[in-house]
Amino acid sequence: MSTLRQQYIAWTGTDSRLNVADITGGEHNKVTLNETSKFGPAITFFRGKLFLA
Numbered sequence: 001m002s003t004l005r006q007q008y009i010a011w012t013g014t015d016s017r018l019n020v021a022d023i024t025g026g027e028h029n030k031v032t033l034n035e036t037s038k039f040g041p042a043i044t045f046f047r048g049k050l051f052l053a
Contacts, residue, residue: 010040011040
């Protein structure tokens with residue numbers, strides 16, 4: 001997912017926890033959430049906010 005200035009990725013880890021990372025400029029600012037899923041997440045950016053489903 002890309003905005004005009006930032007790029008994000010989201011994935012489900014091997015422990016089923018959801019992860020989101022800002023990969024702008026080669027730096028990987030990763031956040032691991034306490035939420036879990038059996039499936040890969042979907043992300044979108046709307047009105048200045050990042051949404052994860």
